[in-house]
Amino acid sequence: MFALSWMLWTPIEALAQSDFDAAEEVVVWGDLFARWDDTRWMITTEIATPFVLTLAKDENLEFQTREMQVRAIFACSKDWKLSKRKYEVGCEIEDFGILANIAQQRIKDKDIERAQAVLAEIDAKLHGAKMQMQVADDGRVLNIDLEGLPRNNRRQGAANETLRQIMSRLVVGYNLKLQRYNQLHEGKWYEYNSSLMTMPLPDGQPGNLGSNMLVHYLNQYKGHVVVQSIGRGMTRVGTVHYETDLIGVSLFDDQEGYMIERVWALEGKSTASAFFETGNYFHAGKIYKIGEDDRPSCGESKVVNGRRQSWPNLDAWVPIER
Numbered sequence: 624m625f626a627l628s629w630m631l632w633t634p635i636e637a638l639a640q641s642d643f644d645a646a647e648e649v650v651v652w653g654d655l656f657a658r659w660d661d662t663r664w665m666i667t668t669e670i671a672t673p674f675v676l677t678l679a680k681d682e683n684l685e686f687q688t689r690e691m692q693v694r695a696i697f698a699c700s701k702d703w704k705l706s707k708r709k710y711e712v713g714c715e716i717e718d719f720g721i722l723a724n725i726a727q728q729r730i731k732d733k734d735i736e737r738a739q740a741v742l743a744e745i746d747a748k749l750h751g752a753k754m755q756m757q758v759a760d761d762g763r764v765l766n767i768d769l770e771g772l773p774r775n776n777r778r779q780g781a782a783n784e785t786l787r788q789i790m791s792r793l794v795v796g797y798n799l800k801l802q803r804y805n806q807l808h809e810g811k812w813y814e815y816n817s818s819l820m821t822m823p824l825p826d827g828q829p830g831n832l833g834s835n836m837l838v839h840y841l842n843q844y845k846g847h848v849v850v851q852s853i854g855r856g857m858t859r860v861g862t863v864h865y866e867t868d869l870i871g872v873s874l875f876d877d878q879e880g881y882m883i884e885r886v887w888a889l890e891g892k893s894t895a896s897a898f899f900e901t902g903n904y905f906h907a908g909k910i911y912k913i914g915e916d917d918r919p920s921c922g923e924s925k926v927v928n929g930r931r932q933s934w935p936n937l938d939a940w941v942p943i944e945r
Contacts, residue, residue: 655760656701658881658912659712664697665919666793668908669943671930673893674825674860675726676789678741679782681773686738690929691723692943694921695793696913697754708760719749720921721789724929724940735936738926745786746924748772754790762799762882764818767791788823795819796885796910799839799850799873807848807880811840820856820867820889822904833858835867848875850882858891865891865904884911907943 654660669692679685699714725738752772757765767790772783800814801807813836820835835856842849854869871887891904913919928937 654879656710656712656758657879658883659699659701659710659758661698661700663717663913663915663917664699664910665694665913665917666697666796666908666910667694667943668692668792668796668906670789670792670823671903671905672823672825673863673902673904676785676823676825677781678723678738678745678785679778680741680744681779681782684737684741685782686734686741687726688723688738689726690940691721691789693722693789693793694718694720695749695790696919696921699756702755705757709765710758712756712758714754714756716749716752716754718921719746719924721745721924722922722927724927724932726929730934730937732936735926742924742926749786749790754794756794758797762797762801764794764797767794791818792823792906793908793910795821796887796908797882799852799882799885802841807841807875809841809843811838813838814854816856817854819887820854820869821858822860822865822891822906824860833864837869848877849873850875852887864894866894867891867904885909909943 669690671690673689675687675689676691677685677687696717696719697714698717699712702711702713704710721742723738723742725734727734749769753770755768755770757767759765767787769783769787769790772779772786774780774783795818798817798819800817802812815836816834817837820837833856835854835858837852837854840851842851850873852869852871852873854867856867858865858867867889868891869887869889871885873882874884875881876883886907886909888907889905893902893904926937928934928940930940932940
């Protein structure tokens with residue numbers, strides 16, 4: 624597997640042009656939806672929000688968190704064609720793991736037990752569940768839905784929507800709009816209002832509003848087709864605005880022409896951070912294609928310390944490897 628992590632923090636301007644193989648055109652996609660033909664994916668992401676998200680069991684138990692790490696393995700295939708430029712894709716969640724902190728000043732053993740029970744139920748719900756995605760031929764994921772989760776009352780509906788918001792933070796890693804006609808030419812192009820630069824929604828808050836722009840640079844590097852991305856934007860949750868910055872690197876299959884690996888890091892700084900215990904949003908992740916026989920582990924689902932917590936009876940926060 625091609626190591627992308629060193630590139631993630633290398634300024635694009637600092638990469639010497641002599642390091643890249645000159646080519647006017649790399650490849651043009653034949654099947655614009657080829658990456659959904661019975662493919663498997665490993666996705667790892669971590670999120671730190673300036674507001675709390677409520678994770679809940681179906682019956683009476685819940686807790687609030689600000690920081691979590693989510694790992695999942697998707698097995699995806701095309702379900703049916705919605706239009707000339709859109710497909711509905713079904714992905715089975717073969718494995719799932721979530722680590723989350725408890726957003727409280729004081730944490731007792733009973734708080735940990737309650738949160739652990741909630742995470743165990745979430746793990747059981749999502750392990751083996753099916754997620755539907757509407758995807759476009761230009762590389763975007765337009766919408767997602769979790770199938771088969773109980774929705775017998777308002778509480779379950781709210782809990783399921785929070786899970787959908789969390790899962791959306793995994794699939795936004797697929798979103799990379801290609802050049803016109805999906806040609807992989809060397810050079811740069813622009814993408815506007817990418818969902819990768821949005822935020823999950825806190826309970827009862829209105830949707831993300833704002834705008835963003837990404838600049839993508841495609842080059843060949845040592846036999847690989849590499850796209851580097853930088854972005855900046857503004858988004859709003861409730862009445863609070865956040866300035867967002869993104870940097871990422873993607874690797875493309877030079878035969879099929881679709882993305883097979885991506886790493887990214889996004890930071891959103893609140894313009895009114897004094898209202899929050901922490902005023903920043905952080906989202907980083909890694910997505911990569913795996914083989915039919917690959918069995919990476921998503922780990923167990925459990926309560927952990929947040930990045931600035933140090934409770935002795937909880938494991939420390941370990942940043943994901945990118």
